[in-house]
Structure formats: C-alpha cells, structure tokens
Amino acid sequence: MTLTMTLDPRIDDELRESMVRLWTDASNAGGAVGFVAPVTAAEVRTAAGKNLAGVGPGLPDRLLVAHEADSGRLAGFLFFEDLRFAPMDHWRMLKAVMVHPDFQGLGYGRELMAEAARIARDWKLSGLRLTARGGHGLETFYGRCGYTEIGRAPRAIRVAPGDERDEVTMWLDLSR
Secondary structure (H helix, E strand, O other): OOEEEEEOOOOOHHHHHHHHHHHHHHHHOOOOOOOOOOOOHHHHHHHHHHHHOOEOOOOOEEEEEEEEOOOOOEEEEEEEEOOOOHHHOOEEEEEEEEEOHHHOOOOHHHHHHHHHHHHHHHOOOOEEEEEEEOOOOHHHHHHHOOOEEEEEEEEEEEEEOOEEEEEEEEEEEOOO
16 A cells, blocks of 8 residues: 655645544544544544644645545645744744554555655755654654654643653754
8 A cells, every 4th residue: 555645735625524533533542643532523623723724825834645545545644834933944843743543554654754854855944843742652753754852841741630741852854
C-alpha cells in the first residue's frame, strides 16, 4: 500500500469530516494529538475548525493530506503553521501530525514526515519544528525522521490528575 499526498487540497465538507473522524479515532486510540480520550467528534470539530481557519488561498497556513492510494481513504494529515512573525519566516511549525490508527505500523507516518520535509526544502525553509507529548515514544519516532530534541517543558501536559507529561520540542534542520 502507498500514499497519495496532496498539499493544499480543496477543503470541502467531505474532507473536513474525514479529518474530524481521523482525529477523533486517533485521540480515542490513545494518540497524542491534542486531546485525551475519550473525545467526541464535536470537540474535535472545534479544534479542526481553528486549525483550518488559517488554511486556504491567501491564508498563511498550509495543509498536507495523505490518502491511501488503493482505497482513497484519508490516512493522515498535518498542518504547516506560519508563525506570522517576519524574523521566523524561514521555518514552519508542524501541527496536528497524525496517521489513522488503522494504518499504524505501515510506515505511513514516516512517509508523511518525509513529504513534509521535501515540501519544506522546496520552499527553501531552513527548518521545521514540532512539539510532542512525552510518554508515547514520539521522540524516538521523530528522531528516526531526522528530528532532534531541542527542548522539554517538564510536566506541561496534564493527561489526568497525577499524570503529567513533558512537552517535547523537536527540530529538523533543513539547512544542511
């Protein structure tokens, strides 16, 4: 199985709802994608709307979606967030990076991250940054994608009372 990647797809109701379903499923499967399970589609729809508000013709943020080539099903997505601050215009923040739980272990996450890096290089960016919730092994995954841990905010994410996780900041240097 392979992925078909699309940068800046037309955001219609079908794509929006597919993104909400994927995000809800990923969250409820224990994914560290901005929520703590259980989460409803309505809660995710609000977050998705905030992220999508910056995406579109003439807007600063960009969306990369990955569909499974055989089935056409949405497999993953991520946002390139513009920091809206000229001295930081040479890099972007990746937000809401996720692959549907049905596709975990197939290499789709690495494909999505590789495509994001390729696009960023085409844009002549010098780096990509992202944050990850500690305790999920994401530092290892992003490390295999070429990212380096550059910072950690201890216990910054409260998953549940008494269960606080580090927020880990990762950087991909594209200037090499």
